[in-house]
Amino acid sequence: MRVRSLVSAGLLLALIACGSPTPRPAPDPAPVTPTTPTSEPSEPDAREHARRLVRRLTWGARPGELDRVAADPEAFLRVQLTPAPLPDDIRTRFDVFGTPVGLATRYPRTPPRQAAMMEAASDTVGDDRDLARRLQEFAIVRAIEGEGRLHDLLVDLYFNHLNVFVGKRGIPYFLPDYERSVIAANLDGTYDRMVLGSARHPAMLLYLDNANSVAPRPDARGARANRGLNENYARELLELHTLGVDAGYTQDDVEATARLLTGWNLSAAPREGEGREGDRRFLFRERQHDDAPRVILGERYTGGEAEGTRLLTRLATDPRTRQRLASRIALRFLGEDEDAAARDRLAESLGTRADLAAMHRALLTEVRADRTPGFKTPFDFVVSAARAVGGHVTNPRPLRQALTRLRMLPYQQPLPTGYAFEGAVWRSSGAMVERMQVAWSLTHGTLGVSFDLDLAAPPVADQATLVAWAEALLGPLSHTTRATLMELDANDEATRRDRLAIALASPEFMER
Amino acid sequence: MPTSRRQFLRTAAITVGSLPFAQIGARAQAPVRPGRPVLVTVFLRGAMDSLGVVARPADRDYQRLRPSLGLVPPDASAPENTRSVLLEGAYALHPNLTPLLTHRDSLTALVGTGLPRPLRSHFDAQLVMERFGARASELREDGWLTRVAAGLPDRSPTAAVAIGTALPHSLARADAVTYTDRRRVRGGRDAEALFRQLYAEGRDDGAQRDIRDTGRRGLETLAHFRALAAAADRESGFGNDPLSRALRTVSSLIRGDDTVQLVNVDHGSWDTHRNQRGMLGQRTRELGTALSAFWQSLGRHRERVVLATLTEFGRTAAPNGTAGTDHGWGSAMFVLGTRTERRVLGAPAYGASDLEAGRDLRVTIDYRDVLAEIATAHLGLPAQALGGPRERVGLFA
Numbered sequence: 001m002r003v004r005s006l007v008s009a010g011l012l013l014a015l016i017a018c019g020s021p022t023p024r025p026a027p028d029p030a031p032v033t034p035t036t037p038t039s040e041p042s043e044p045d046a047r048e049h050a051r052r053l054v055r056r057l058t059w060g061a062r063p064g065e066l067d068r069v070a071a072d073p074e075a076f077l078r079v080q081l082t083p084a085p086l087p088d089d090i091r092t093r094f095d096v097f098g099t100p101v102g103l104a105t106r107y108p109r110t111p112p113r114q115a116a117m118m119e120a121a122s123d124t125v126g127d128d129r130d131l132a133r134r135l136q137e138f139a140i141v142r143a144i145e146g147e148g149r150l151h152d153l154l155v156d157l158y159f160n161h162l163n164v165f166v167g168k169r170g171i172p173y174f175l176p177d178y179e180r181s182v183i184a185a186n187l188d189g190t191y192d193r194m195v196l197g198s199a200r201h202p203a204m205l206l207y208l209d210n211a212n213s214v215a216p217r218p219d220a221r222g223a224r225a226n227r228g229l230n231e232n233y234a235r236e237l238l239e240l241h242t243l244g245v246d247a248g249y250t251q252d253d254v255e256a257t258a259r260l261l262t263g264w265n266l267s268a269a270p271r272e273g274e275g276r277e278g279d280r281r282f283l284f285r286e287r288q289h290d291d292a293p294r295v296i297l298g299e300r301y302t303g304g305e306a307e308g309t310r311l312l313t314r315l316a317t318d319p320r321t322r323q324r325l326a327s328r329i330a331l332r333f334l335g336e337d338e339d340a341a342a343r344d345r346l347a348e349s350l351g352t353r354a355d356l357a358a359m360h361r362a363l364l365t366e367v368r369a370d371r372t373p374g375f376k377t378p379f380d381f382v383v384s385a386a387r388a389v390g391g392h393v394t395n396p397r398p399l400r401q402a403l404t405r406l407r408m409l410p411y412q413q414p415l416p417t418g419y420a421f422e423g424a425v426w427r428s429s430g431a432m433v434e435r436m437q438v439a440w441s442l443t444h445g446t447l448g449v450s451f452d453l454d455l456a457a458p459p460v461a462d463q464a465t466l467v468a469w470a471e472a473l474l475g476p477l478s479h480t481t482r483a484t485l486m487e488l489d490a491n492d493e494a495t496r497r498d499r500l501a502i503a504l505a506s507p508e509f510m511e512r
Numbered sequence: 513m514p515t516s517r518r519q520f521l522r523t524a525a526i527t528v529g530s531l532p533f534a535q536i537g538a539r540a541q542a543p544v545r546p547g548r549p550v551l552v553t554v555f556l557r558g559a560m561d562s563l564g565v566v567a568r569p570a571d572r573d574y575q576r577l578r579p580s581l582g583l584v585p586p587d588a589s590a591p592e593n594t595r596s597v598l599l600e601g602a603y604a605l606h607p608n609l610t611p612l613l614t615h616r617d618s619l620t621a622l623v624g625t626g627l628p629r630p631l632r633s634h635f636d637a638q639l640v641m642e643r644f645g646a647r648a649s650e651l652r653e654d655g656w657l658t659r660v661a662a663g664l665p666d667r668s669p670t671a672a673v674a675i676g677t678a679l680p681h682s683l684a685r686a687d688a689v690t691y692t693d694r695r696r697v698r699g700g701r702d703a704e705a706l707f708r709q710l711y712a713e714g715r716d717d718g719a720q721r722d723i724r725d726t727g728r729r730g731l732e733t734l735a736h737f738r739a740l741a742a743a744a745d746r747e748s749g750f751g752n753d754p755l756s757r758a759l760r761t762v763s764s765l766i767r768g769d770d771t772v773q774l775v776n777v778d779h780g781s782w783d784t785h786r787n788q789r790g791m792l793g794q795r796t797r798e799l800g801t802a803l804s805a806f807w808q809s810l811g812r813h814r815e816r817v818v819l820a821t822l823t824e825f826g827r828t829a830a831p832n833g834t835a836g837t838d839h840g841w842g843s844a845m846f847v848l849g850t851r852t853e854r855r856v857l858g859a860p861a862y863g864a865s866d867l868e869a870g871r872d873l874r875v876t877i878d879y880r881d882v883l884a885e886i887a888t889a890h891l892g893l894p895a896q897a898l899g900g901p902r903e904r905v906g907l908f909a
């Protein structure tokens with residue numbers, strides 16, 4: 001893999017022509033100095049600016065994308081907040097579309113036993129755990145092969161903020177609708193609509209058990225006083241979805257919230273019928289509701305469904321909630337330096353109504369400034385690597401396994417906190433080695449991703465071209481990365497795969 | 513709460529250097545001398561329902577609290593595998609913890625343990641507990657195991673290990689390594705050599721220095737631990753679940769490298785809000801099997817090891833409306849160690865008026881007293897390392 005010295009252009013071209021690998025002689029003790037690049041002069045500032053925008057706002061550049069963005073960054077920014085259409089073929093590859101009833105029909109809870117179902121079943125039909133896996137694979141492939149706009153990353157961010165866990169019983173059927181109608185549909189609205197949508201959605205009602213929280217009997221005392229009440233949703237609503245743990249609410253507030261939200265339930269699934277597990281929707285059950293008046297966070301509430309709505313709106317638009325949302329956005333998209341001024345500007349852009357669209361527009365301004373890069377989450381890393389090679393997923397299973405090892409499989413977080421976006425949480429020595437291995441698998445064809453090697457890692461005429469290729473992919477190179485890559489300048493297929501792996505495993509590629 | 517990356521860099525000791533791994537391997541062949549003490553923490557994530565795992569099942573008040581989801585007394589007329597198993601005196605264990613009784617002489621159950629004040633949020637309570645704190649505000653930035661590691665004499669860079677791919681809060685800001693049981697770098701020796709070169713310490717690394725250092729540490733540790741795991745005997749008795757696999761790995765590291773002194777393993781989820789019986793049965797089965805097999809596998813190394821379980825809080829004394837329990841306060845800790853004196857420490861009361869806010873088992877043993885005693889009596893740390901002397905619990909002879 002390591003060539004002794006710069007090979008003459010003629011010999012190199014001859015080698016490329018006949019495709020034979022260069023021999024592997026001993027390494028040259030004297031480092032080789034690169035010559036001046038002979039390619040046309042680049043525009044480093046426009047390109048680096050484009051890299052900054054793409055790195056922060058998207059899942060990562062696919063080949064050619066940085067040039068397009070550098071040519072017209074405003075056009076790029078203009079579309080970031082609108083959803084991109086899905087690639088056509090994705091719908092044929094993933095049977096995860098349709099209503100909850102449709103999904104429950106195609107992925108019944110128990111494996112089909114009846115002969116009739118067996119006959120009608122194609123060999124892709126499975127149960128709800130299969131659906132969960134498909135949803136996860138779809139999320140991975142969508143990120144790799146789609147346009148990867150900021151809109152998609154915002155859906156991901158808010159989904160984690162109002163997290164539901166796909167592994168909990170019954171939830172897979174409702175998850176796509178939750179992501180679509182609660183998260184994505186409310187990105188350009190106000191936050192209270194998102195919280196309300198979440199509170200009333202079967203996915204959340206099942207996940208945080210509010211569907212099963214009923215008002216205790218009024219005559220119950222002592223240990224039995226709370227029998228029937230499940231505080232899970234109320235607590236996470238206050239702690240995670242809105243005000244935050246330091247806001248100063250008390251256990252009484254949590255309990256009172258739980259009581260006010262009793263009766264926020266689901267219609268019962270029909271006893272029979274195909275897809276019955278998906279045939280549920282929000283239903284306010286008067287008989288389970290505790291309608292006693294109470295004080296929550298210093299305000300009086302009477303009973304009834306509308307009072308619950310009023311509380312949720314109040315919580316979602318509270319200044320503390322707005323501050324937390326702004327912090328989350330800043331952490332995710334503005335790098336690792338804590339820029340309190342930027343965060344405050346984002347919080348202010350929300351206004352008293354918690355207008356998410358306004359904050360997202362403000363983000364597009366904040367993102368232009370020069371900042372210390374953040375560290376990619378595992379999902380960021382895997383997806384951006386597959387995008388960087390222009391990958392097309394032929395088998396999603398190895399990708400799913402890699403993300404499982406890296407502990408960031410989509411929808412797989414059982415805790416209501418959702419996945420963390422702070423880089424420091426993910427930057428452990430074991431995870432770094434795992435990422436290196438993902439880069440190796442991807443580039444050597446064992447990650448279930450196909451790509452054009454000539455496009456991703458073209459043959460290079462000399463070390464200068466090699467460095468230019470690496471800089472186009474990674475930005476400015478550290479000394480060690482450059483030195484490692486420069487020794488991989490042979491053009492046999494193995495070496496080209498190796499240098500692509502090293503580029504994608506480099507510290508430079510870990511930053512966002 | 514999480515610090516910025518810059519602050520993290522300033523405090524973590526970065527220099528790893530090259531370790532004489534060959535020598536460490538050779539040392540592992542020699543007969544075990546007294547050697548360095550080891551603490552293994554198993555954090556039971558999600559809040560373990562101690563009342564369903566270790567309690568006094570014949571107690572009248574207990575039976576009033578738990579007409580369902582309670583331990584069946586050992587002498588009740590019920591199928592054997594549903595009856596709790598006697599630990600000592602009035603205390604009994606969930607039947608799935610029966611394997612632990614093989615090592616009864618090394619086992620202590622501390623009951624009524626937890627945070628000094630109720631804190632019923634998972635995230636919060638875990639964070640507080642892992643930072644050796646008392647409340648959610650005024651938390652230190654470093655984990656409690658980080659402080660312990662800093663107080664260990666003559667510690668090596670591999671002294672603190674977290675099984676998993678992410679550092680837990682207890683090792684925040686620690687120069688610790690994460691490790692899972694993956695043995696091989698995919699791509700083989702060529703790949704590993706290239707990665708070592710890519711992540712070698714170099715000049716002019718600029719902004720990516722910390723990423724580079726973390727990666728290099730990972731590669732070095734992987735090679736080292738891989739060699740240990742290969743050299744260790746394949747122990748039987750473990751299960752096939754993540755906890756068993758983790759503790760089997762931990763056992764091989766401890767037996768092969770006496771510079772490994774602090775290891776954290778996570779186990780979960782214990783968050784049994786709904787249909788508790790099944791989930792708790794599963795968790796206790798995993799815990800009983802893994803802990804017992806681990807202790808068995810240590811062999812002559814047992815003397816230098818203490819294992820302690822932690823959990824962020826217990827659960828409500830009474831079941832909720834969904835055949836589960838909600839967040840509570842007091843819980844239990846299990847400690848395995850050859851010098852443990854008593855089988856049970858603590859005696860929480862189960863009467864209605866003894867419960868916190870009429871709903872939760874009270875904490876009568878501050879978790880910090882337990883951890884501090886292990887740190888001083890077993891690991892040899894001065895009391896100052898964890899903020900000064902604390903109340904004696906009486907774990908060790």
